Amino acid sequence: MKVLMIDDDVELGDAMKPVLEKYGISLVQAETPQKGLEMLASCGPDVxxxxxxxxxxxxxxxxHEIRSSDFPKRDIPIIALSARAELTDRIVxxxxxxxxxxxxxxxxxxxxxxxxxxxRWPAPSGKPELPAAVVIDETxxxxxxxRFTVDLTDLEIQILKALSDAKGNVLSRLQILERxxxxxxxxxxxxxxxxxRLRRKFRLAGSPDDLILTVRGRGYRLVYSRV
Incomplete structure (x- = not known):
């Protein structure tokens, strides 16, 4: 897998490269936005x-430039990196x-x-690639x-169960609130x-994958569920 990193912190990218390579991820770097946009069109990254x-x-x-209708690879997955990670920044x-x-x-x-x-989001089959189940014990x-188990609050269980009951379909934030x-x-x-919080709890428990996926512009869905 090839990942394009658009970041003026070259040393960060250099430090990340050998580690990512161990996971089969090749990192290419662009120090400026303009170079990044050019490389996006030329080097064929996956993320x-x-x-x-x-x-x-x-x-x-x-x-916005990447997502514009006339830009090549406009649907490519984008992960934002920022020292500002407050909730408002993430939502924006x-x-x-x-x-x-x-x-x-x-x-x-x-x-x-x-x-x-x-x-994993745009899988050609339309089905999630991760076969593991999510089992919720409300008692x-x-x-x-x-094999990863975490303790949850009542609200966390309610939201996880709402996504589980949706059987892999996407729910918007308002739909989850209603449920x-x-x-x-x-x-x-x-x-x-x-x-x-749910993603973080499972990652801290050792899970290498997110069980809740963000579907851009629509909401969230569970990778695979069973109650």
Whole structure:
């Protein structure tokens, strides 16, 4: 797999290359937004890592350029990199067209999991590639994915169960709020926060893959579910 990193921090990319290669990921670098856009059209990457605080052109603008209707590979998965990882920053980034968001300093094992996850979204068969099930135990307040089990709060269980009941279909944030019977006045951003927490819990438990996938511009879906 080839990943294009658009980031003026060349030393970061140089440090990441040998580690990513161990996971079968080849990293190519572009120090400026313009060079990144040129390389996107020429080197055929599978995923873009995009720094959101670039010189000359900010990451949001670069993302808009990539997503524009006449740009080659406009549907390529984009993972935003930023030292600013507050909830508002993540939401703005996701709504602007990035597929995922990871904070600097980058934890490389997490980055590998995110890269694998975004590449799984457009699977030609339309089916998820990860066969592991998600098993929810509401009595014990835990959920298991593959061999990894985590403790959950009541709200985390409600959201995970709503996604599980959707049987792999995409749910918007508002649809999830409706299914967990939250007030119509609740901030939909709470869903982003809980999804982030669920992903983090499973990663900390050792899971190499995200079980909840972001579908750009639509919402979230579970990779595979069984209750």
């Amino acid at each position: 873009v890592l995009l720094d959101m605080m670039l010189p000359e052109m900010d990451g949001m603008t670069v993302c 980034g996701l709504e602007s067209g990035v597929d995922d968001y990871i904070a600097k300093p980058v934890e490389l094992r997490e980055l590998v999991a995110r890269i694998r996850a975004v590449k 014990r307040m835990v959920a298991s994915h593959d 967990i019977r939250h007030s119509e006045y609740s901030d939909p951003a709470i869903i982003d926060t809980i999804v982030y």
